[in-house]
């Protein structure tokens with residue numbers, strides 16, 4: 581049973597509503613679309629006591645997922661990742677309640693699996709014949725895997741300096757790989773230029789409405805795993821911001837269906853790379869949008885996003901939550917990805933090292949208190965980036 585009602589402009593421009601049974605990418609104003617549900621009906625008909633009997637993947641929240649009358653999800657078992665109490669790492673920071681949400685255990689080794697499971701599910705239902713995506717690496721791997729699972733051809737566009745394992749993994753799933761001279765924004769331009777005339781279905785971050793729906797499940801899970809209480813802090817490495825925007829949307833939804841108390845949200849913290857920190861700069865300058873970052877460079881490929889189309893939504897979530905935005909150097913990322921490994925046995929990507937670096941700063945300046953509950957997102961595993969360990 582689907583409760584999806586319509587698609588709505590995330591900026592409230594007044595266009596729409598749009599029909600989710602048709603293909604829509606961006607709003608006519610050029611900004612992202614969000615999926616809306618008949619939330620009062622969900623609140624009446626859905627009880628959290630149904631959850632323990634459901635499969636341990638992100639589709640357990642099916643009432644609030646974009647499943648319509650047109651079929652089953654395209655799934656590889658994504659989601660319901662462990663929330664680990666990181667006692668040793670916590671002790672090293674003087675924190676008693678540090679948790680790591682270990683997203684490296686998703687299919688293809690990162691949380692991109694969630695977004696792409698949802699996006700490919702909708703693309704297949706909308707009769708897409710070919711899928712395309714520009715990516716820094718992890719989104720391409722996830723897209724290629726879910727496209728293979730759905731039986732659809734995949735075209736991926738990545739910066740030509742992307743690490744080898746990302747290219748090889750795309751090939752493993754049978755995707756067509758194009759390497760682009762430039763950054764992910766350039767890859768996006770080329771993907772659109774080649775793909776639009778061919779009718780390819782573009783699953784770029786926030787350029788279709790469903791990746792957010794996949795990523796929002798991180799917050800549904802967090803609430804369920806913490807028995808419907810939010811932590812004090814969520815620390816999240818932010819590139820395009822789908823996760824940040826998705827979790828904030830999930831908090832609206834969970835409040836609306838009455839599963840979490842209203843008005844006690846976590847402080848949301850964005851971690852970025854010193855070499856590419858457009859959201860940090862906009863947050864500090866108190867602007868509503870983020871200027872593109874010139875000369876973006878960082879080993880954390882997932883954070884090398886000079887301009888995020890959903891910047892205003894990320895900034896809104898940070899501000900409304902009383903959160904922060906913090907930049908971390910590449911050297912610190914490597915140091916802290918090793919900390920996650922040494923203290924906890926967690927395989928962490930440099931992006932997660934950035935999140936831990938941000939947490940160190942918040943502890944040092946007294947913002948995070950010893951007994952605060954902190955959830956740090958390990959958005960991906962270390963295996964595809966092991967060469968960065970040589971550089972430190």
Ligand SMILES: *Cc1c(COP(=O)(O)O)cnc(C)c1O
Nearest residue numbers: 819820821822823882931959960
């Ligand atoms: C893509 C990616 C990010 C950034 O995620 P957004 O939701 O797009 O901000 C962080 N970490 C890793 C490992 C990634 O692949």
